[in-house]
Amino acid sequence: MTHADARRRTGTTTRRPRQALLHTLTDRHLEAYLVSGAALVVGALNLLNVTSPEVVAAATLAVLGVITFDLLTSRRRMRRIESSLRTVVGSLRAEAPDSVDRLLAVAVPGAAVGLxxxxxxxxxxxxxxxTIRNHLDELRQQLAMGATVRVALIDPVGPxxxxxxxxxxxxxxxxxxxxxxxxxxxxxxxxxxxxQNTGTGRLEVRLLRFVPAFGMMLVDPEDPTGQIVIDIxxxxxxxxxxxxxxxxxxDPLWHRHFVREFDRIWAGGQTRHERKLT
Incomplete structure (x- = not known):
């Protein structure tokens, strides 16, 4: 099942209890209006002497019967409303975003996506x-195949x-x-x-005179399938x-945000290596 199908199914499931609750409340209001209107009509007939007392008494008894029946069924209606409310609340909870505990993981130094x-x-x-030690062979292979690798780390000389x-x-x-x-x-x-004297890749290294707030590994960030691993x-x-x-x-919004963050960090670094491998 695709994410779109799941969303459509969840939306349909949510609408059904909401519609049932709306129908229940609407029916309840309609009956209240009808009983009130009937009572007003009977009272007006009695005051105006439009009809005989026997007819008024019969109509009054009929209205009282409807009210009694409504009182007897009110408990069942309340249970239906309560059930509908619980279903709506459950559906809303199901639509809520995942806990951040599911989004964050424990960082493993040097580990990241494959290169x-x-x-x-x-x-x-x-x-x-x-990170460099664990991915050294992959970096060398990708440089040999023409990849561009840019690395920013703190300057050992300085504050x-x-x-x-x-x-x-x-x-x-x-x-x-x-x-x-x-x-x-x-x-x-x-x-x-x-x-290294093989390959056509490009290695660029910049040293930072400040400590970055987070670590990052960006892999093909400008591609539709690009990934960014962020260490907080x-x-x-x-x-x-x-x-x-x-x-x-x-995650297009935050993906773009951290691509721009890399650009800002990179702009603040001092060049150590910037050469095309030949």
Whole structure:
């Protein structure tokens, strides 16, 4: 079943109890108007002496009978209304969006979508140590096949490493050096990729003098089937980082938003490598 079919089925299911509730309330109002109108007519006939007392008495008894019958059936009607309301509420809950717990997952450092066949790969992060190491072979293969790879990570020289240390609770002296030590292997691996002499791809690396608010891996983001994996950084991380995957066809609004975020981050970086591999 497609998403459109599911939506149509849910919409039909929701409309039916709503229509039943509307019909029940409408019937209830109509009977009330009829009984009230009949009572007014009988009262007017009695006051105006238009007909005999026997006819008025019979009409009064008839109206009282209708009222009695209505009172006897009111409990059943209330149960029908209550059932219809519960069905409507249940349908509305079924139409509600999924819990964010289903949308977010626990981030696994270095893990992301596959890069096989990718023509445009963009990476943003603090050190990207495990990400580059885990995807090194894929990146080399895609560069050999003509892909463009753009990488942005913090500059080991400058204030960004010290800020990253503070965010991770390493305010003591030497905290920034820990992050500089983590970044150096990443830069060595990127230098290795840039030094390759096969393929027609393009590798671009920029160093950031600020700490990005989140990590990202964008795979063919300009294509209709593009994907973005976003790692949401925590202040003083406790080992449970959140990640979410956006797809261009499923999440067009936020997918475009984070593509523009990459462009803004990229514009704020300093070029280290920007060369076409030959």
């Amino acid at each position: 096989t066949g990718a023509r445009d790969v963009r990476l943003v992060g603090v050190t990207l140590n495990r 960004a490493a010290d800020e990253a240390a503070r965010r991770n609770g390493l305010e003591t002296s030497g905290g920034g050096e820990i992050f500089r030590h983590r970044i150096r292997p990443t830069i060595d691996l990127l230098d290795y990729l840039a030094a 950084y925590s202040h003083r991380p406790d080992g449970h980082e959140a990640t979410i995957t956006l797809r261009a066809d499923r």
